[in-house]
Amino acid sequence: MQLxxxxxxxxxxxxxxxxxVFQMPxxxxxxxxxxxxxxxxxxxxxxxxxFEPDLSRDFEWSKGITQFTAxxxxxxxxxxxxxxxxxMGKSIDSYHLIPEKFQLSHTEKLTKELQSEKIFLSLKKIC
Structure with missing residues (x-):
């Protein structure tokens, strides 16, 4: 502990x-x-x-495709x-990164999966 x-x-x-510098978001x-x-x-x-901007970079990049707000x-x-x-057996609630209890409903999780698929299909068309 001296150091x-x-x-x-x-x-x-x-x-x-x-x-x-080296990792994807x-x-x-x-x-x-x-x-x-x-x-x-x-x-x-x-x-x-x-680090929020770096953690969000891929979502920011796809903003035009997904129409996500900030x-x-x-x-x-x-x-x-x-x-x-x-x-890992933890919850984001323990770290006080958000003001209220953070939970997504089943509908929101499903929407997220659909948005991910939409991004994938849009990127596939570009390539």
Missing amino acids: GLLESDNYVEYTLEEAV SSLRLLFATLLAFCSPTNPTLLWEK EQIKRNVLQDINTSLEL
Whole structure:
């Protein structure tokens, strides 16, 4: 503890900064969830605020195809992070990234799957 290595979240931030350069947004979201679940950063909200644009980049790119609003993009990104956290036995509610209880209804989950399929088909037409 003399070096103060365990008293700081700098390593979590550095990990995300490095990953932003090399990772696709979906992989970055999985890394973000993993860091939340297993590294217990002291201020997850600051990490979210700093890296939200990078975590959302693929949804932002497909905005023209999906017609998602900024709020829907944020919700989709948080849902994706939550899905990864749930696989690790955690919940996004524990990290105070959103003000209210975060749960999608079955209809919203189905809509998300349909939107993903729509993006895939649109990209397939481009190629």
